[in-house]
Amino acid sequence: MTDDRLRMTPGPTEVPAAVRERMSEPTPNPDVEPEFFDFYRDLTSKLEAVYGDDDIAILGGEGILGLEAAIASLVEPGDRVLCLSNGLYGEGFADFVEMYDGEAVVCDVPWREPLDREAIESELEDEAFDVATMVHCETPTGVLNDLEPVLGVLEDHDVISVVDAVSSLGGVPVPTETIDVCLGASQKCFSAPPGLTVCSVSDRAWRKIESFETNGLYTDLEPWRDAADEEWFPYTHLSSNLYGLDTAIDLLLEEGIEDVFERHEAAATRCRERAAELGLSIYPDEARSSPTVTALEVPGRAAALQQTLAEEHDIVLVTGLGDLADDVLRIGHMGHNARLERVDRTMDALETVLSVRN
Numbered sequence: 262m263t264d265d266r267l268r269m270t271p272g273p274t275e276v277p278a279a280v281r282e283r284m285s286e287p288t289p290n291p292d293v294e295p296e297f298f299d300f301y302r303d304l305t306s307k308l309e310a311v312y313g314d315d316d317i318a319i320l321g322g323e324g325i326l327g328l329e330a331a332i333a334s335l336v337e338p339g340d341r342v343l344c345l346s347n348g349l350y351g352e353g354f355a356d357f358v359e360m361y362d363g364e365a366v367v368c369d370v371p372w373r374e375p376l377d378r379e380a381i382e383s384e385l386e387d388e389a390f391d392v393a394t395m396v397h398c399e400t401p402t403g404v405l406n407d408l409e410p411v412l413g414v415l416e417d418h419d420v421i422s423v424v425d426a427v428s429s430l431g432g433v434p435v436p437t438e439t440i441d442v443c444l445g446a447s448q449k450c451f452s453a454p455p456g457l458t459v460c461s462v463s464d465r466a467w468r469k470i471e472s473f474e475t476n477g478l479y480t481d482l483e484p485w486r487d488a489a490d491e492e493w494f495p496y497t498h499l500s501s502n503l504y505g506l507d508t509a510i511d512l513l514l515e516e517g518i519e520d521v522f523e524r525h526e527a528a529a530t531r532c533r534e535r536a537a538e539l540g541l542s543i544y545p546d547e548a549r550s551s552p553t554v555t556a557l558e559v560p561g562r563a564a565a566l567q568q569t570l571a572e573e574h575d576i577v578l579v580t581g582l583g584d585l586a587d588d589v590l591r592i593g594h595m596g597h598n599a600r601l602e603r604v605d606r607t608m609d610a611l612e613t614v615l616s617v618r619n
């Protein structure tokens with residue numbers, strides 16, 4: 262089937278043909294075919310190269326599974342968790358913490374603002390915390406948070422860090438070495454279909470995970486520590502999705518991770534230059550926007566623009582979320598979509614739509 266539709270959304274992203282073809286391989290039975298574990302170990306070691314960090318697990322489930330599993334596995338009832346937030350996903354972590362009977366303390370700032378390092382420091386000085394959560398790229402606003410200073414403060418206070426890097430990992434450098442649990446997903450910069458969560462887990466985080474019994478099976482990270490060595494998964498793994506991810510990671514490593522980062526930078530720059538030509542500003546400002554996604558300020562007309570672009574140009578974009586729902590139009594230039602010609606086709610169409618409307 263050919264399909265001319267251009268999906269420039271900040272996940273799911275366009276899946277290259279090689280990935281789709283690889284997914285049609287015969288389906289193995291992971292439980293009784295030991296080769297499958299060789300394949301899984303090989304895939305996690307490729308992911309270590311992408312992460313720049315070791316001890317990776319791949320769970321069968323969309324990205325949200327990773328966020329919930331991290332909290333379910335690390336937060337014991339009564340644990341204090343500092344949830345850093347300047348966006349929807351940052352806020353969302355607090356809900357998971359409460360679901361698992363942790364005490365969530367939200368340290369937030371308005372969506373346009375950077376995380377407040379001093380406020381974080383003073384929270385940590387007031388009382389001890391077990392875990393802290395944060396988001397690298399807040400996809401609904403396109404903000405890329407500068408996490409290094411914050412991670413340094415958390416390290417000084419011996420707090421386990423959980424980072425949602427779902428929409429940055431594989432497109433932007435992520436400071437994985439100073440992160441205890443770093444979460445990614447197949448359908449963003451990796452350009453594989455939705456269905457898998459990837460996470461790196463530090464020794465310190467594993468110790469915490471092993472220190473208590475969580476209420477859950479699907480959300481329990483503990484069995485994944487030794488899954489590859491013991492050749493036992495807690496449930497039948499999503500073999501076709503894993504095959505697809507394997508090819509997606511091969512493509513990324515063949516290109517070279519540094520070149521992939523540069524390709525994202527170039528696509529973002531092109532998108533923002535063209536937006537400036539159209540007189541559109543970037544939310545919240547260009548300097549803090551992620552190389553993986555651009556949020557264009559179009560107050561009160563995001564939904565109408567989205568609809569026209571889809572109907573008349575076969576281009577799929579997304580609007581903002583929450584308070585920003587109709588005020589920003591978001592273009593994902595992540596993974597396979599981080600290419601100048603795709604950005605140009607999108608911006609050509611947007612230019613046409615805006616000139617007709619004006």
Ligand SMILES: *Cc1c(COP(=O)(O)O)cnc(C)c1O
Binds near residue numbers: 396426427446
């Ligand atoms: C996409 C994304 C997720 C995964 O969840 P969705 O079901 O796609 O919302 C988690 N965190 C961030 C920051 C994301 O961009």
